[in-house]
Amino acid sequence: MTDLQPVLEFRNVTKRFGSLTANDAISLSLHAGEILALLGENGAGKTTLMNILFGHYRADEGAALVDGQELPPGSTQAAIQAGIGMVHQHFTLADNLTVLENITLGTESLYAWRQDQKKARAKLVAMSEDYGLLVDPDVLVSSLSVGERQRVEILKALYRDARILILDEPTAVLTPQESDNLFATLKAITKKGLAIIFISHKLHEILAISSRIAVLRRGAIVGSLETAVARREQLAELMVGVAVARPKLTAIAKGEPVLEISGLSTDGAGASTLKDVNLTIRAHEIVGIAGVAGNGQSTLADLLSGLTQRYAGSVRLNNSALPTGDPRAVVAAGVGRIPEDRHARGMVGEMEIWENLISEDLRSPDISNSGIIINSSKSKSRAVRQIEEFDVRCSGPEAETKLLSGGNMQKLILARALSRKPTLILANQPVRGLDEGAIAYVQNQLLQARQRGAAILLISEDLDELMSLTDRIAVMFHGQLSDAIPTGDRTIAEIGLMMAGQGSVTPGEERSLDH
Amino acid sequence: MAPFWAVLASMVLCAALISWAGASVFQAYGLLVKGAFGSSFAINETLTRSIPLILTGLAVSVAFRAKFYNIGAEGQLYVGALAATYFGTGLITLPSGLMIPFLILMGALAGGALLIVPVLLKTHFKVDEVVTTLLLNFVVLLVVSYLIEGPWKDPMSLGWPQAASIIDEGVLPTLLAKGRLHFGLIVALIFAVVIWLMMKYSVFGYEIRAVGLNAKAAEFAGIKVNRTVILTALISGGLAGVAGVSETAGLKGYLTLDLSPGFGYTGIAVAMLAQLNPLAVIPSAIFLSAVYVGSDAMSRAVNIPTYIADVLVGVSVLAVLCSVMFSQYKVRWLK
Numbered sequence: 001m002t003d004l005q006p007v008l009e010f011r012n013v014t015k016r017f018g019s020l021t022a023n024d025a026i027s028l029s030l031h032a033g034e035i036l037a038l039l040g041e042n043g044a045g046k047t048t049l050m051n052i053l054f055g056h057y058r059a060d061e062g063a064a065l066v067d068g069q070e071l072p073p074g075s076t077q078a079a080i081q082a083g084i085g086m087v088h089q090h091f092t093l094a095d096n097l098t099v100l101e102n103i104t105l106g107t108e109s110l111y112a113w114r115q116d117q118k119k120a121r122a123k124l125v126a127m128s129e130d131y132g133l134l135v136d137p138d139v140l141v142s143s144l145s146v147g148e149r150q151r152v153e154i155l156k157a158l159y160r161d162a163r164i165l166i167l168d169e170p171t172a173v174l175t176p177q178e179s180d181n182l183f184a185t186l187k188a189i190t191k192k193g194l195a196i197i198f199i200s201h202k203l204h205e206i207l208a209i210s211s212r213i214a215v216l217r218r219g220a221i222v223g224s225l226e227t228a229v230a231r232r233e234q235l236a237e238l239m240v241g242v243a244v245a246r247p248k249l250t251a252i253a254k255g256e257p258v259l260e261i262s263g264l265s266t267d268g269a270g271a272s273t274l275k276d277v278n279l280t281i282r283a284h285e286i287v288g289i290a291g292v293a294g295n296g297q298s299t300l301a302d303l304l305s306g307l308t309q310r311y312a313g314s315v316r317l318n319n320s321a322l323p324t325g326d327p328r329a330v331v332a333a334g335v336g337r338i339p340e341d342r343h344a345r346g347m348v349g350e351m352e353i354w355e356n357l358i359s360e361d362l363r364s365p366d367i368s369n370s371g372i373i374i375n376s377s378k379s380k381s382r383a384v385r386q387i388e389e390f391d392v393r394c395s396g397p398e399a400e401t402k403l404l405s406g407g408n409m410q411k412l413i414l415a416r417a418l419s420r421k422p423t424l425i426l427a428n429q430p431v432r433g434l435d436e437g438a439i440a441y442v443q444n445q446l447l448q449a450r451q452r453g454a455a456i457l458l459i460s461e462d463l464d465e466l467m468s469l470t471d472r473i474a475v476m477f478h479g480q481l482s483d484a485i486p487t488g489d490r491t492i493a494e495i496g497l498m499m500a501g502q503g504s505v506t507p508g509e510e511r512s513l514d515h
Numbered sequence: 516m517a518p519f520w521a522v523l524a525s526m527v528l529c530a531a532l533i534s535w536a537g538a539s540v541f542q543a544y545g546l547l548v549k550g551a552f553g554s555s556f557a558i559n560e561t562l563t564r565s566i567p568l569i570l571t572g573l574a575v576s577v578a579f580r581a582k583f584y585n586i587g588a589e590g591q592l593y594v595g596a597l598a599a600t601y602f603g604t605g606l607i608t609l610p611s612g613l614m615i616p617f618l619i620l621m622g623a624l625a626g627g628a629l630l631i632v633p634v635l636l637k638t639h640f641k642v643d644e645v646v647t648t649l650l651l652n653f654v655v656l657l658v659v660s661y662l663i664e665g666p667w668k669d670p671m672s673l674g675w676p677q678a679a680s681i682i683d684e685g686v687l688p689t690l691l692a693k694g695r696l697h698f699g700l701i702v703a704l705i706f707a708v709v710i711w712l713m714m715k716y717s718v719f720g721y722e723i724r725a726v727g728l729n730a731k732a733a734e735f736a737g738i739k740v741n742r743t744v745i746l747t748a749l750i751s752g753g754l755a756g757v758a759g760v761s762e763t764a765g766l767k768g769y770l771t772l773d774l775s776p777g778f779g780y781t782g783i784a785v786a787m788l789a790q791l792n793p794l795a796v797i798p799s800a801i802f803l804s805a806v807y808v809g810s811d812a813m814s815r816a817v818n819i820p821t822y823i824a825d826v827l828v829g830v831s832v833l834a835v836l837c838s839v840m841f842s843q844y845k846v847r848w849l850k
Binding site for chain 2: 305306307326327328329330331337339344345346347348349350351355359360362363368371372373374376
């Protein structure tokens with residue numbers, strides 16, 4: 001076997017779902033010791049390709065080859081035996097087992113009398129030292145941080161003698177510092193001769209880590225280039241097709257305070273319990289909250305959405321107490337809400353579009369006669385206007401909501417939340433999972449709302465978004481919220497440290513990673 | 516279309532059982548149809564039997580829409596019958612035009628009341644309502660048994676375990692000169708239309724559907740999920756309670772332990788076959804009633820046990836559930 005032989009090769013892989021071609025004659029090769037980045041938007045076909053490799057799907061045409069040998073299609077077992085290991089975006093670990101137990105899970109025969117823990121432990125310890133993936137084999141996974149859990153996932157793949165490691169959006173749940181650690185680890189792993197496929201849609205990461213980049217768009221490879229010669233703008237254009245400029249903030253004078261939170265605490269223990277939160281947002285202002293998921297952002301969002309009732313402290317909207325525990329009263333008081341999970345909370349998928357558009361003001365005279373009978377002709381004509389104004393692509397107000405794409409569904413949520421011209425907008429991860437076109441649309445809507453005088457609270461895990469879209473940024477960690485500082489005054493690296501709970505550092509040491 | 520294919524599929528499957536039992540399939544089905552619709556007496560009987568099925572079918576379809584799985588329509592039916600017996604055997608005497616609505620109201624309240632504990636256990640402590648409502652059926656049957664063997668036993672019944680007769684003012688009038696068909700049919704049809712209008716056009720019906728389809732989104736939009744589920748349960752129990760009033764004050768005239776041969780459970784089949792649509796509950800109930808009535812006649816003429824009716828109903832429901840699944844997923848054959 002020569003070095004020229006790729007360890008993994010895709011030959012003309014085509015996969016169709018009905019009329020949609022998810023993978024269109026994809027050919028790719030991966031060599032030992034290299035990190036190949038697979039770049040593409042949601043729905044570009046990255047996951048489909050990996051599912052074919054892993055035997056979850058069968059390709060309609062073409063095949064995947066490991067060391068020149070064709071993988072039998074449709075067999076996950078064969079893929080694992082051929083040395084392919086996958087680290088999923090959502091971890092697949094058992095919280096109540098130790099690291100060692102998690103790693104050996106499934107590798108031992110079910111019919112063995114007892115597990116050979118000694119040998120397994122020795123192999124794990126040797127491996128973790130070899131690769132610099134240090135983790136205590138005897139602690140429970142539930143006590144590990146997110147970054148450590150990911151390390152366990154990687155070790156799990158390596159323990160099964162993986163030579164090809166696939167990481168699907170591995171940094172989605174990490175702080176910037178944890179991401180840097182991950183990158184160092186991945187580079188160390190490739191030095192040992194392993195090959196890595198790194199799936200992401202974040203350009204800066206891909207430029208930092210990979211040796212080669214393949215760009216997927218609408219199921220086809222639209223570009224394949226060496227990282228050394230790749231430019232950010234060029235990649236963005238390849239990925240999206242046309243260069244989409246994300247909107248930027250323009251200076252505007254701030255108005256009166258709209259939302260005033262002081263001394264806000266909630267019941268309970270744990271990282272998501274709010275502790276003495278203070279925040280003021282004025283008219284014409286967007287304040288961003290950064291933080292790793294699970295540090296209290298959802299608690300704050302639920303409270304402002306009218307879902308949570310019990311709290312201590314004061315939350316005032318336009319100089320009067322914000323109603324709590326009653327979403328309809330909150331909406332009536334002038335809050336427009338964009339929920340974190342549009343499928344689970346935003347919309348009832350099986351209902352028609354017009355029905356979802358009236359869900360927040362069912363009992364208002366616009367929608368129903370004395371709150372009893374729904375006036376469907378009035379509701380539908382309002383829905384038609386909203387669909388037009390927010391450019392929702394659908395067959396009409398009577399289309400089933402779940403048939404909409406993610407971007408169109410988000411536009412529908414914007415239509416419902418923003419039509420009433422709310423004074424406070426609560427935007428929780430408003431662009432998560434959307435394609436570039438829809439991201440630009442949503443961000444522009446938020447900027448327009450700021451222009452007309454709304455106060456906006458933007459909760460996001462995407463620091464790039466926060467840096468470009470907010471007037472001030474605060475960081476949430478373990479239920480505590482830092483002061484909201486003008487956005488230019490902190491670098492991404494500083495915010496990253498605060499997200500990890502390491503307090504603030506003096507500004508100015510290091511400028512933003514991307515700007 | 517799914518229910519029609521389901522019924523057809525179950526008839527084909529049952530044809531195998533019939534020929535296995537040694538009868539001619541066409542003769543057997545012919546006798547079944549003739550037994551259910553072949554004479555004015557048969558039609559009369561089929562419609563009479565369909566009355567409690569329409570009401571329990573409505574009870575189940577309303578509750579299932581909100582994903583409140585009320586399996587206890589049988590118990591609620593008997594509690595409604597108890598209410599009719601308590602108020603209708605002489606305790607209160609009103610003119611007929613008031614007495615009948617009063618008994619219906621009392622039966623509905625009693626049926627709804629029986630669901631209060633299960634629904635509160637579900638909304639406040641997440642106790643599975645399938646278990647609580649199902650088990651309450653047996654509790655209620657034992658209570659009925661105790662009452663009609665003991666304190667409520669009619670001294671004029673010559674020792675039979677039955678309660679006193681409903682007073683004349685409370686008895687539902689018959690609709691035709693001959694046969695047992697009674698005013699309960701009108702009541703059931705009115706309820707079906709009202710429930711259909713409520714589900715389709717009212718704010719409350721919207722809230723029931725939203726809660727059933729996606730409770731989290733409903734809550735986010737400001738719909739009070741627990742309140743909606745509780746009210747839905749009360750309506751569901753109430754409808755089943757009315758079925759009990761109708762059987763007691765319409766068909767039999769007095770409460771016995773064999774008032775219902777499982778109408779509460781068959782109501783689940785009615786609702787599933789109607790795909791939870793309140794108007795479709797009417798033909799669905801009439802069809803299932805025809806199967807039961809017709810199979811009685813069939814078993815008298817050829818040597819096939821009446822159990823074939825249960826098999827036919829059971830297979831139809833299974834076929835509907837399968838066809839719903841197939842309409843959402845595509846079957847693909849793997850090599």
